[in-house]
Amino acid sequence: MDEKLKELEKQYTEVPIPKELDFVVENALKQGKKKRKNRAPQWLLGTAAAAMLFTAGLNVSPAMARTLSDIPVVGSIVKVLTWTEYKVAEDTYDADIKVPAIENLENKKLADTLNEKYRSEGKALYNDFVAEVDYVKGQGGGHVGIDSGYEIKTDNDQILSIGRYTVNTVGSSSTTMHYDTIDKQNEILITLPMLFKDDSYIKTISENIIEQMRKQAASDPDKKYWVIGGGLPDDEVIDGFTTIKADQQFYISDKGKLVISFDKYEVAQGYMGIVEFEIPTDVLKNELVSSKYIH
Template sequence: MSKMDKLKNDYENIEIPEELDRVVRASIHEAKMKQRKKRPVSRNIIIGAVAAAALFIGSINVSPAFAKSMVNVPLLGSIVEVFTVQQLKVDEGTYQADVYTPIITGLENEELQAALNEKYVKENKELFEQFEKEIAELKELGGGHLGVDAGYEVMTDNDRILSIMRYQVNTVASSSTTMQYDTIDKVDNVLITLPSLFKDDSYIAAINTYIADEMERQMAADEMISYFTDNEYGEGFTTIKPDQNFYITNDQKLVISFDKYEVAPGYMGVVTFEIPTEVVRDLLVSDVYIQ
C-alpha cells in the first residue's frame, strides 16, 4: 500500500471522539500556554517555500496522477498543507453527489490538527450516509431528484494564517448552501474564533451597524441587490451571532459570511461583508491578525 493510499485509508477509518469540542478547546489552551520563541527566517526563504507549497497543494487537488507521483518526495520542512484525502461520488441520473474531504498536515499542534481532520471526515461521512438513506427512501416512493455537493476552498494561506472554507450545497426542489470556516494561526498553533479577536462583545454592535448601513448603501446603488431589512421583510437583519462565520484575508481584513437565505433572498447566494478595520480597530485585542 502506498503512503498516500495508507493516509487515505487511515482517515476513512478514524474513530471520532465523543467530545470533539473538548479536545479542540484543550488543544487551544495548551498551545496558548506554550510561548515558544521562533528562530527568524529569511523573508525570501519563506516566500519561496510558501509558493512551492501552493503549487504542490494545487497539483494534488487538480491531478490525482500527480499526487501519486509525489508520494516519495520529501515534504518541505514543516509547511502546513491542505489536500483532498477522500472523494465520495454518486452519479445515478436524478441522484447526484460529489463530496470532497480535506485534511491538514504540518501543524505543530498535532492534537488540534487531528481534531480538525477528524471533524472533516465525520461531517462528510454523516452527510454521505444521510444522502444514501434519502435515496433509498425516494426509490421506495417511486423515485425523485436529490443532489449534494460538498467541498472546500483555502481562502487564506500565508506565513501566519490558514483559513479553510467548507461548503455544502443540497438540492431537492431548490438548493440551499451552507458554509463553515476554520481560521488557524500557524505560528502559535491555535484555532482563532471571532470572540478571541476582541476585548469584549462590543464588536457585535459595531459590526451590526456597519453591515446594516452597507446593506442600505448597496441596495440604493443597485436595484438588483436585495437584503432582508426592517423596511421590506419584517424583522430582517438585526445582528450577527457571537460566533458568526468569518475568515481573515491575506490583507489581514475581517470578512463576515452569511449562508444563502440567512440575510438575503436565495438569488443573492452566500453573502459576505469585508469589515473596514477602522470600524473595529479600537475593539481588537491586538493587530496581529486584523490590520
C-alpha cells in the same frame, strides 16, 4: 484495484467519530483531553447502483496524491489536501463530497482535531445523502444532489483560512459555508470572540453590516437584503437581520481584513447565494485586542 478499494474502505470505516460534529476545538486543546470512541461505526455503502469512489488515503496511494494538481501548499511546511472524496452518480442522484486534511502542523492535537471534524462531517453528509435518496425513491423518485468541498480563502506567512462549502439540492438548493482560520506561526485556531476585548464587537459589526446592506441596495437594484431599507418593501421584511451571532462564520483575508460570511437565505433572498461583508478595520479598532491579525 478491487483489493485497494477494499483496503481504503476498511481504513475509512475505522476512523473514530467524535461525539459531536461541531465541538469547540480550542477548548479541546486547552484541556488536552479529548475522548474518542474506539468503536468502529457501521459503514453505509449506499444504494445498490450507486458508484462510490474513494480518492485519497494518501498514505495508501502516493500515486493518487501526486495527481492532485489542486493541492495548495501552505508556506513551506503546512499543506491542505483532499483526504477522501465520495462520488455517487445514479440517474437523478448525484454526490461529490471532498474531505480536506491538514498536514505537517507541529501542533498535532490541533491537526488531529480538525481532521477528525472534517472526516466526521464528510461521513455524515454522505450518510444523510444515502438516507435522503432512499426516502425519495420510496416516494416515487426525484432529484437529490450534494456538492461539498473546500477552498483556501487565505494562505500567507501568518494565516491559513479554509472554507468548507456544502450545496444541497432536494427540490430547491441550499448553500452553507464553514471556516477555520489558523495562525500558522503560533499554530492556534483563531475564533471570532478571541479577536476582541469583549462582546461589544457583535453590535459594532452588526451595525456596519446593516449600513453596508443599505448602501449596496441603494446603488444596485439587484441587491436585496432582509433589513429595512435593504431593497425590499418594508412589509416583506419579516424576521429581518438584526445581529450577527457571537460565533458568526468569518475568515481573515490576505490583506488582514475581517470578512463576515452568511449562508444562502440567511440575510438575503436565495438568488444572492453566500453573502460576505468586509468590515473596515477603522470600525473595529477600539474593540480589537490587537492589530496582530486584523489591520
